[in-house]
Each structure stands twice: as C-alpha cells, then as structure tokens.
Amino acid sequence: xxALLTPGSTHPHHDHRAFGIRFSRLxxxxxxxxxxxxxLRDVSLEVRPGEILAILGASxxxxxxxxxxxxxxxxxxxxxxxxxxxPVRGIDERCAVAFQEPRLLPWHTLRxxxxxxxxxxxxxxxxxxxxxxxxxxxxxxxFAKHRPREVSGGMAQRTSLARALARNPGVxxxxxxxxALDALTRIRMQxxxxxxxxxxxxxxxxxxxxxxxxxxxxxxxxxxxxxxxEHGSTVAELLPVPGTRPRGRTxxxxxxxxxxxxxxxxxxxx
Amino acid sequence: xxxxxxxxxxxxxxxxxxxQRGVVEDDATSRYVRESARPDPTGTSAGALTRRPxxxxxxxxxxxxxxxAWQSNxxxxxxxxxxLPPPAAVLAAGAELxxxxxxxxxxxxxxxxxxxGFAIGSVLGLAVGALLGLSRLAxxxxxxxxxxxxxxxxxxxxxxxILWMKIGEDSKVTLILIGAFFPxxxxxxxxxxxxxxxxxxxGRAFGLxxxxxxxTVQLPAVVPAIFSGLRLALAQAWLFLVAAELxxxxxxxxxxxxxxxxxxxxxxxxxxxILLAVIGKATDALLGLAEQWAVRRWT
Numbered sequence: 001x002x003a004l005l006t007p008g009s010t011h012p013h014h015d016h017r018a019f020g021i022r023f024s025r026l027x028x029x030x031x032x033x034x035x036x037x038x039x040l041r042d043v044s045l046e047v048r049p050g051e052i053l054a055i056l057g058a059s060x061x062x063x064x065x066x067x068x069x070x071x072x073x074x075x076x077x078x079x080x081x082x083x084x085x086x087p088v089r090g091i092d093e094r095c096a097v098a099f100q101e102p103r104l105l106p107w108h109t110l111r112x113x114x115x116x117x118x119x120x121x122x123x124x125x126x127x128x129x130x131x132x133x134x135x136x137x138x139x140x141x142x143f144a145k146h147r148p149r150e151v152s153g154g155m156a157q158r159t160s161l162a163r164a165l166a167r168n169p170g171v172x173x174x175x176x177x178x179x180a181l182d183a184l185t186r187i188r189m190q191x192x193x194x195x196x197x198x199x200x201x202x203x204x205x206x207x208x209x210x211x212x213x214x215x216x217x218x219x220x221x222x223x224x225x226x227x228x229x230e231h232g233s234t235v236a237e238l239l240p241v242p243g244t245r246p247r248g249r250t251x252x253x254x255x256x257x258x259x260x261x262x263x264x265x266x267x268x269x270x
Numbered sequence: 271x272x273x274x275x276x277x278x279x280x281x282x283x284x285x286x287x288x289x290q291r292g293v294v295e296d297d298a299t300s301r302y303v304r305e306s307a308r309p310d311p312t313g314t315s316a317g318a319l320t321r322r323p324x325x326x327x328x329x330x331x332x333x334x335x336x337x338x339a340w341q342s343n344x345x346x347x348x349x350x351x352x353x354l355p356p357p358a359a360v361l362a363a364g365a366e367l368x369x370x371x372x373x374x375x376x377x378x379x380x381x382x383x384x385x386x387g388f389a390i391g392s393v394l395g396l397a398v399g400a401l402l403g404l405s406r407l408a409x410x411x412x413x414x415x416x417x418x419x420x421x422x423x424x425x426x427x428x429x430x431x432i433l434w435m436k437i438g439e440d441s442k443v444t445l446i447l448i449g450a451f452f453p454x455x456x457x458x459x460x461x462x463x464x465x466x467x468x469x470x471x472x473g474r475a476f477g478l479x480x481x482x483x484x485x486t487v488q489l490p491a492v493v494p495a496i497f498s499g500l501r502l503a504l505a506q507a508w509l510f511l512v513a514a515e516l517x518x519x520x521x522x523x524x525x526x527x528x529x530x531x532x533x534x535x536x537x538x539x540x541x542x543x544i545l546l547a548v549i550g551k552a553t554d555a556l557l558g559l560a561e562q563w564a565v566r567r568w569t
Contacts, residue, residue: 091475097475099468105469116476117476
C-alpha cells in the first residue's frame with residue numbers, strides 16, 4: 001500500500017486532473033408553492049485547482065445541496081456552477097461523488113463496485129488494471145471478491161472512495177463520507193484521504209459536521225450560515241487553515257480558529 | 271427534475287442527515303439488503319425443525335394420515351365407492367390410462383400449455399411492469415387501463431377468446447397467459463417503485479442512464495420480487511389451465527376431469543386432482559430452487 005502511495009508510482013496513462021470550481025450567485029429552494037423554502041442564496045465562491053475545501057454549517061443548512069449542484073445531481077434555481085470554466089449541466093463526468101453511506105451495489109463484488117466508477121471511455125484491460133490499483137490503494141486487495149455485506153462499514157466506505165477515484169475525477173465531492181464511521185475508522189479514513197490527495201492532488205470538496213476534521217484536512221474552510229434576512233444559507237466565512245499538511249491532530253496553532261469556527265456554528269465556550 | 275421529486279430528494283437528505291448520525295458502521299451497508307427477501311431469518315437458530323430431512327418427514331405426516339383415513343373409508347363405508355373410490359381404484363385407473371398411453375398425453379399437453387402460457391405471460395408482465403414502473407409518462411397513460419383490465423375476472427375473456435381464436439391451443443394458451451401476466455406485472459411494477467433511491471442516485475452519479483441504469487441497478491434490485499411474482503404466476507397458470515380445459519378441450523388434465531365427471535368415473539377425477547397437485551407442487555418447487563439461487567446471487 002505505501003509503495004503505491006509514492007508519487008512516482010502513479011501510472012502515466014491516467015494523469016490526475018484537478019479543476020477549479022466557481023459557484024456563481026447560486027440559489028436553490030425546495031418544496032412546492034407556499035411551502036417553498038430557500039436553502040441556498042447567493043452563494044459565490046471560487047475553489048482553486050487541487051485545493052481541499054471543507055464545508056461546515058449547521059444541520060440542514062444546505063451543505064449537501066451545494067455539493068449536489070456541483071455534481072449535477074441537483075440543478076440550481078438561480079446562478080451556476082462552473083468547473084474549469086465550463087458550466088455544469090446534468091451529471092458531470094469531471095466530478096465523482098462519495099456519499100455519506102457507501103451506496104454500493106449489494107449484488108456486486110467490491111471489485112465490480114469500484115469498476116462502476118470507471119469512465120465509459122476506458123478500455124477493458126486498462127480498467128481492470130486501474131481497479132486493482134485502486135483496491136490496493138485503499139487496502140482492499142484481499143477483499144476484491146467479497147460482497148459489500150461481507151465487509152465492515154469502513155471497508156465499504158473505502159470501496160466507495162475507490163469507486164469515486166476510478167473516475168479519475170478533476171473534482172472529488174465528499175458528502176460527510178466519514179460521518180457514520182466509528183472514531184478509529186474515521187481517523188484511518190482521514191489519513192487515507194490525505195495519502196490519496198498527496199498522490200493525486202485533485203480538487204476536493206468535503207462536506208463535514210466535524211470542525212476538527214475540517215481543520216485537519218482542509219486548505220480552507222467554508223462556513224455556510226443564514227443570510228441577512230434568514231432566507232437560505234450563504235457564505236458566512238471563508239477562512240484559510242494555517243500550516244501545511246500533515247497537521248497534528250492536537251495542534252495548538254489551530255485552537256483559536258477551532259473555537260471561532262465552533263462559535264460560528266452556535267457552540268460557545270470551547 | 272420535477273417539483274415533486276425535488277421535494278422528495280430534499281426530504282430524504284434531511285432525513286439521512288438527522289437519522290444517520292449515530293449509525294454503527296455495519297448498519298450502513300445492511301440498509302441495502304434490509305428489504306430484500308432473504309432466506310428464512312430463523313435459519314440461523316439451527317433448531318431441528320429447520321433441517322431438511324426432518325422437514326420432509328414432518329411434511330409427509332398429514333398426507334399419510336389422509337391416505338389412511340381414505341383407505342379406512344373402504345372398510346367403514348361412510349361414503350359410497352361412487353362418491354369416494356378407494357386409493358387402489360384410483361391407482362388402477364391411472365395404470366389403465368397409462369397402459370393405453372392416454373395418461374402421458376394428458377399430462378404432457380397440460381404441462382406444455384402451462385409452460386408456454388406462463389413463459390409468455392411472465393415476459394410480458396416483466397416488460398410492462400418495468401415500463402410502467404420506470405416511466406412516469408407510461409405510468410400516467412397506461413396504469414388506469416391495466417388496472418381496469420386486471421379487475422375483469424379472467425374467465426370473462428373466455429367467450430371472446432373462443433370467438434377470436436376458435437377452440438384450439440391459441441385460445442387456451444392465451445387465457446393462461448392472461449393469468450400469469452398480472453402477478454408478475456404487479457410485483458415488478460411495485461418493486462421498481464421501491465428500489466432504494468440512494469442506490470439509483472449513486473448509479474446516476476456515475477453516469478448510468480436509461481437501459482444501463484435499468485440493467486445495472488434497478489432490475490437486479492428487484493430480482494427477489496420478480497421471483498415471488500413468478501411463483502404466484504405459475505400457480506395462476508395452473509388455475510387457468512384447468513379453467514381453459516374444463517370449458518373446451520379434448521385432451522389434458524382439465525379435460526380428464528370434465529370427461530370423467532360426465533361419465534361418472536370418480537376414480538379418474540381423483541386421479542386428475544392428485545396429478546394436478548403433484549405436478550403443480552413439483553413445478554413450484556423447481557422455481558423455488560431457482561428463486562433461492564437468485565436471491566443469494568442478487569442480494
């Protein structure tokens with residue numbers, strides 16, 4: 001696993017991609033007629049190619065919605081998302097998503113589930129090699145022929161991450177991917193994500209509800225919060241995280257930022 | 271995306287946000303198999319009642335008791351031999367028909383009608399169920415019509431079938447086909463509506479659309495439901511076979527029933543009923559084996 005993670009060992013024919021993303025005056029509402037509720041309002045921000053951006057915010061503030069518009073799973077009411085300068089229309093093959101739940105096909109082996117992420121254009125032999133490489137990257141070579149229900153939740157989530165990476169995404173969208181995992185598995189997954197990003201420094205949008213996770217992984221932290229008139233969330237703060245990765249999990253430099261982020265999220269006195 | 275489905279998507283993400291937080295890791299994966307028809311959940315308790323030979327033996331007790339009571343009637347004489355001929359007479363009737371070569375003809379032609387009608391009806395049920403289960407437009411256009419057709423008691427079609435197709439194989443197979451169609455249609459239609467939306471969305475997120483999404487995610491997800499539909503359809507097919515053969519035929523187990531009734535041959539009536547029970551149960555057991563395999567493979 002570690003041998004594969006040295007940058008020189010990446011295969012030349014799938015050079016990594018990393019695209020910039022621009023959210024431009026994005027607005028999104030849900031519900032019909034009088035029950036219609038604005039979720040996002042006038043969200044504008046720019047994500048640099050290769051950056052890891054953590055998205056924080058209270059429950060139901062539209063973190064996932066923002067991610068889903070970038071993936072093309074939802075179409076915004078107003079504004080647009082530009083990836084590498086081109087607007088997102090429908091499911092975008094430049095992106096790959098890993099959801100909070102693994103969402104693997106239970107009737108397929110882990111290997112076949114990862115293969116589902118391969119771009120349509122990839123040839124059978126190259127695809128097969130790539131799937132094996134990714135399974136090794138996430139440490140699941142020995143479980144390639146297992147079914148999702150035969151492995152732990154952490155392994156299923158690693159498979160889900162490998163499936164997303166199989167796309168060779170220019171933008172990796174992670175929707176609270178570690179949220180449902182136990183504390184130890186979560187730490188391993190966070191380390192794995194950093195390893196993967198070191199080898200293939202793609203752009204990552206990471207939705208999380210965990211301030212410490214954001215501070216550990218991200219280059220910048222976006223905080224979504226209520227707009228002026230309380231109708232929908234918008235960009236409340238966009239803060240750089242000081243220091244270079246890998247950062248210590250208990251770094252004192254981050255204490256001030258941590259407590260100010262927590263107070264923005266409505267948790268005081270930490 | 272339509273207004274309605276957008277609401278649903280939002281409601282679902284909100285639910286998963288609040289509801290999923292405390293989930294232990296293994297629960298996350300088992301969510302997807304939760305609703306599928308898994309093998310008997312008591313199978314793990316390893317009680318004596320779950321072992322196959324024990325079950326077979328226990329299953330034989332009641333038929334043997336019935337046989338015993340039936341045989342004793344010949345001695346006690348509660349029912350006259352015309353009403354209830356003894357088992358040996360039924361056996362003799364069977365041997366006699368077999369010797370003349372008629373018995374196999376009845377069995378083969380009936381089985382053939384059931385299998386053809388069942389095959390065509392199931393395939394049509396699967397196709398129409400998939401179409402209406404997946405396409406909102408087809409659903410809006412056709413579901414009321416199909417619902418109304420299903421409400422017609424199937425024997426009501428008989429006069430029309432005879433008028434259109436005359437009394438031949440076609441009209442009988444068509445009636446069986448109608449009987450087999452609806453159980454498959456209904457189960458597939460309903461099951462496709464309840465495929466885990468998260469899985470379908472994951473498929474879409476990885477670029478699957480249309481037929482590819484259907485064959486990769488939606489159809490495999492409803493395999494257990496398809497098989498329960500098929501088993502219901504097979505039972506219906508045998509039911510409609512007898513109806514078709516009672517009404518108009520010159521061969522087959524249904525014909526054997528009505529012909530024996532006209533000639534007062536109660537022994538042959540019993541023979542036909544027992545054959546229908548045995549063959550019906552045997553075909554259902556075969557399908558049950560296929561179902562077990564499929565459920566293991568696809569969940």
